[in-house]
Amino acid sequence: MRLKKSLAAVAVAAALLAGCQATANHSPTSAAVIATQQLPAVDIQYETFTLDNGLRVVVHEDRKAPIVAVNVWYAVGSKDEKPGQTGFAHLFEHLMFNGTENYDDEYFGPFERAGATDMNGTTSNDRTNYFQNVPTPALDMALWMESDRMGHLLGAVTQAKLDEQRGVVQNEKRQGMAQPYGRVFEFLAEQTFPKGHPYSWSVIGSMEDLDAASLEDVHQWFNDYYGAANAVVVLAGDIDVATAKEKMEKYFGHIPAGKPLQKLESWVAKGTGTKRATMEDNVPAARLYRLWNTAELGTADATYLDLASNILAGGTSSRLYQRLVHQEQIASMVTGFQYDRLLAGQFFIVADAKPGVELAQIEAVIEEELARFIQFGPTVEELQRFKFSKAANLVRQAERIGGFGGKSDLLAAGMVFQNNPAAYQQSMDYLAQATPQDLQAAAQRWLTDGDFVLHVVPQPNYTTTELASDRSQLPAVGDLPALDLPELTTFTLSNGLQVALAERHDVPTVQMNLSFDSGYVADVGGKVGTASFAMNMLMEGTTSRTSQEIVAELNTLGAQLSTRASIDRTSIHLDSLVTQLEPSLDIFADILKHATFPSDEIERQRSTWIEGIKKEKANPTSQALRILPGLIFGDNHGYGVPLTGSGTEASIQSLNRDDLVSFRDTWLRPDNARLVIVGATTAAEIQPLLEAALADWQAPATPMPTKQLSDVPMTTSQxxxxxxxxxxxxxxxxxxxxxxxxxxxxxxxxxxxxxxxxxxxxxxxxxxxxxxxxxxxxxxxxxxxxxxxxxxxxxxxxxxxxxxxxxxxxxxxxxxxxxxxxxxxxxxxxxxxxxxxxxxxxxxxxxxxxxxxxxxxxxxxxxxxxxxxxxxxxxxxxxxxxxxxxxxxxxxxxxxxxxxxxxxxxxxxxxxxxxxxxxxxxxxxxx
The missing domain is CATH 3.30.830.10 (Metalloenzyme, LuxS/M16 peptidase-like)
Incomplete structure (x- = not known):
């Protein structure tokens, strides 16, 4: 794969930054109550057509920017490999970037010149994709390049290139295995699926199989799976169907359909009983993984289990987070997710133990909460909150035409996996109609303690056209449009806060960033990590809201609120739907003005924070970034602190409430801040809302703080x-x-x-x-x-x-x-x-x-x-x-x-x- 994580790793990494919330009432309710909740809708308009060679094309027109997303999906992944030849799908993805018969050079070159963005290739168990966003004048170049590697690749795949990319992939595998817990998912694949199951090996494959891959093997892989009839091309953005048909026929119409293929559609391999194993590794904390083989992608049960995973372990408001991290404080992290794939899903719960805590103790709490969920199901409030949050996230995805999760990705996934570009709508329907009883029943079916189907159909009589495009040279990129950004409207609130607004009315959301001139450098002379810790604590309770209530309200509103610190700045960021802007601003202002820094939350965060520092020190890259600044700037310089901003175990251990309140009162003041807003609003609409929320937030009488930074000489030797x-x-x-x-x-x-x-x-x-x-x-x-x-x-x-x-x-x-x-x-x-x-x-x-x-x-x-x-x-x-x-x-x-x-x-x-x-x-x- 090219500079990206596997789907499993992405799911886990994203979830590890989230948390969870307990509930008190587990009584069931009727579907009628659920139906009253109005979820934001997403409707991606598209048209499809199929070339005579079987290549399927999906077109979505979005003229808001002069760019086109080109997203090519091949219906082949690691599940199509055979034992002894694992890693081929991913290895071949690498080879697709190393030149073709008509452009035998590094694939990224023309695209870098053309200004391509969101450009990459990825491999999963079920598919391989290649994508990029290009300026509209560069579309011919992009299609020429994509079609050249689809139809004109093998002559350029040499033994030297195979050996080179084999080494790169093996280093990628080594790099993954060098990370804490880096060996886990390969081991889980082997242990949770029967031998020979297509999900029983990792996407990246084994070192032995990669070593054994011959030039003949990889050529055969291309001939088997890279035909036009096994691919889908999505064009999204500044393009219409007529243009798409002309260009696709020109560049792709001559490419052969490829071989007829036999493919599995489902193999859940649901297990029975309990199987246990122990792995020793160089990790900073004991971690528990618990998982079940579950319903495959596209089923109603997959949606229900996804919701169940969120309610159980999907954020700081989830049940397991509240029990394990917040209440009993025996875990530093807990997460859960439903991992959807074509043949089978898997339901994960993952938790890190705090020092001195036995994993058996955490496992007992997970079993207790799971049993309660299976017996009573979720509450209406829990279900509505997480349904709205998931729907709001899909709205945000639909802002982007390309890249991971953008509109072209949604359409391609639907077409490849379910032969329906709008398959996401079915999932949204399952989401909208889901009741507590649905989630409870799904949990009872899959989480309490398997049918092979094969359809063989004759391949249609595909044909190819005469070569219509010039393959002797790459199409030139046309003149690029000038950059035209929204005007910036500025005004000042009655409390002196400077505000800058850029209007953007494409989707009904508003984002704002309140930035303070402070950051890690504000810690100099004090306790390093104070800035980051204090900003994190803003979300942990106010005079009128607990931390759990803050998260619950944000989920209900479909809003996202975050705080952060960097070296020179601290900031609060709000992403809100326009219809929910006023109540979202109320929470934004509340944490800014009325954060209480409760002592019990400080202690809970302190132990989790220190565990986070230990994890940073266990990761080679973050460990180096913790240490290098101090060696260059010195220990007493504002830029000499760990670049992670987390401080040290000693400094965090010594932090107290007075330190955090002092940081807030010293640095988070309107005369030391700027509010920048981008979204579907006007100054006339938002200024009164800001005044209502922030007018009583006044600068203190004390002088403005200043950063203490000095010049440092460069070393004279290595x-x-x-x-x-x-x-x-x-x-x-x-x-x-x-x-x-x-x-x-x-x-x-x-x-x-x-x-x-x-x-x-x-x-x-x-x-x-x-x-x-x-x-x-x-x-x-x-x-x-x-x-x-x-x-x-x-x-x-x-x-x-x-x-x-x-x-x-x-x-x-x-x-x-x-x-x-x-x-x-x-x-x-x-x-x-x-x-x-x-x-x-x-x-x-x-x-x-x-x-x-x-x-x-x-x-x-x-x-x-x-x-x-x-x-x-x-x-x-x-x-x-x-x-x-x-x-x-x-x-x-x-x-x-x-x-x-x-x-x-x-x-x-x-x-x-x-x-x-x-x-x-x-x-x-x-x-």
Whole structure:
């Protein structure tokens, strides 16, 4: 897969950031009560047609931005593999990016020049997809490229490319297995499905099978599954059906249909009894997984079980979160989800134990709550709340034409999995009509303690047309439209709060960001982590609402409210439906003005927070990002704190309520803030609502606080620090030094300079370590600019036995970029094209536009500066880049942090003579 997580990993990662809520009344109710709840509707208009070769096409017209989402789904995934040949679907996805017979070069190249966004390829058990959003003038290029790899690939798939991508995939597998709990899902697949079941192996496959894959094998895979009749193409955005028919026939009509296929439709393999296993691994906390094989995708029971998983373990208001995390405080995390797939679903409950707590104790609580749910079902209030929240999330998905979960994804999934682009509507109908009795019955069917169907049908008599498109050259990308952003209306509330509004009326939602000039740097001289902890505690209760009531009200309103801290800012973000804006603003204002920082919630959060810090220290990348800033800026500098913002175990342990109240009263004041709003409203409509909610929020009489930041000199030599992680399958390499702030006049030039070296997929560092050497799943350089200063960082997770060589290659790339092999005109033009051509689609969503406006205003710039970004980038010369590289990059002054198996890497690192190698513990202290 290309720089993405598997569906299971995404589901778990998303759920781990959520929580859950207990209920008191479990009495059943009638379907009539449920029917009174009005859920927001989603209706994606589309048309379909099929080419003579069997290729199915879905077209959705959305003219709000001059971009088109091209989403190609093949009805083939890891379930179509055979034992002994696992990982082929995913390996072939990688090979699809390595050139075709008519364009034998890196696939991302033309798209980066054309400004493509949301571009990737992914593999699951059930399908493989390839997608990108392109400016409308680049559509012919995109279709030419997609059709070229569908119909003209095999001649370009060589043994060298197979060996290269095999190494990349194996490094991807190593990288996944190096993470805490990284071996779990492969083991669960083997244990929960019978041998030979298509879900009994992982999508990425086994190392042995990948090693054994021959060139003949992968060629056969393409011939078996990549025919036109086994694919669906969705075109969504700035396009109509007539145009789509003409272009699809031109570029795809000549491609053969492919072989007739036999495919499974269902194999649930429902189990009986209880099976147990124990796995030992290098993890920061004991974790419990409990799961059942359940109904497959598209069934009513799958929807009911999805709702049940939310009520039981889907957020901070869920029953298990309340019992395990909030009330009994024996777990630091609990989550649950229904994992939908074509042949079978799986229902997961996952929980992390706090130190000293036996997993058997957590398991007993889960069993008790599950038994109560099976006996009584959910309450009406629980069901209505989670139904509305899920429907509201679908409304937000429908704002985007492409990318993960956007409209083109919804249509493609429906067509591939259920032969109906509007299949999501059936799921919405199941959701709308679900009653407590439905959820209870589904839980009784599937969660209390299996039929193979095969349909064989003759393949239609497909035909192909004559080749209609010129395959000798790539279609040129036409002129791109100028960036036209909404005007910014500004006004000031009676309490002095500055407000900026950009109107966007595409879907009936409003997003706002209240940003304060504070952040982690406000912790300097105090207790690190205070800013993040205090912002998190705003949601934990007010003078009129408990934390549970806040979450419950937000779910009922379909609103999303979040708080966060970054290095230079703290912020509160609200995403509300227009119809629910006034009550949503009431909650927004309540947590801002009346947060009580209750002592019991502080203690509960403290233990969970400390467990989170331990998990950060167990993850090599986050551990390095905790330690590197302190080595570069020093312990007493605002930018020397862990980049995660979580503080240290000692500082969080010492935090008290007075610290949090002091932070709030000192920094969260209207004269230190700006409110930016993007959405379907006007100044005349929203200003009175803001006045009603915030007029009594006044600045204190005390002077405005100031950040305490000082200049730090750059080190004059290299320094090397190693953190031992015994038996780690790969080494995580970070190297950094001081860099300019984000507010410097040449910030755009610095960004372009970094992008050429290591800021894109086809940049030098990644192409070297990933594509050329196959030592890493991905390597990059980062310029992180803040208000006062910044860092330049090179980051590369690499296989252990190539640690020394990878460091040498990093030093070589950085050194040559400054002198012997500086940036070329072609490299600059590629980055200029990429950064400017993707602008028409860069602000498609309210969230993206809001983030851009907030960032622009925080840099003391205006909307004209944002709109003229393309002109500034296009004006950069290659000499500008070469000069900037010499002032930005200093290979002889790097601070290295390397995390890996010290017994295998330290001696070789010393041979490089980069400087004294100092061993650090997990807190960054010298051993």
């Amino acid at each position: 320094r090397v620090y190693v953190i031992d992680q015994p038996n780690a399958p790969q080494s995580t390499i970070l190297a950094g030094h001081l860099a300019p702030s984000a507010k410097v006049d040449n910030a755009d030039l610095i960004d372009v300079t970094n992008a050429i070296l290591g800021g894109t997929f086809t940049s030098r560092v990644n192409m070297n370590l990933r594509e050329d050497k196959g030592w890493s799943y991905g390597a990059r350089t980062i310029w992180q600019g803040w208000d006062h200063s910044g860092m330049f960082i090179t980051m590369a997770p690499v296989q252990t036995d190539k640690t020394k060589e990878s460091i040498e290659e990093i030093v070589k790339e950085l050194t040559q970029y400054r002198a012997d092999n500086p940036a070329t005109q072609d490299e600059l033009e590629k980055i200029q094209a990429n950064k400017t051509a993707k602008l028409p689609g860069a602000y498609e969503t309210k969230g993206a536009l809001l983030s851009a406006i907030v960032g622009t205003l925080n840099q003391d710039k205006d909307m004209e500066w944002l709109e003229t970004y393309a002109q500034r980038v296009q004006a950069i010369s290659v000499d500008d880049v070469r000069q900037t590289a010499q002032t930005l990059i200093h290979p002889d002054r790097l601070t290295w942090v390397i995390i890996g198996d010290a017994a295998k890497i330290v001696d070789e690192i010393r041979e490089l003579n980069l400087g004294e190698v100092v061993m650090l513990d997990s807190d960054g202290q010298p051993l």
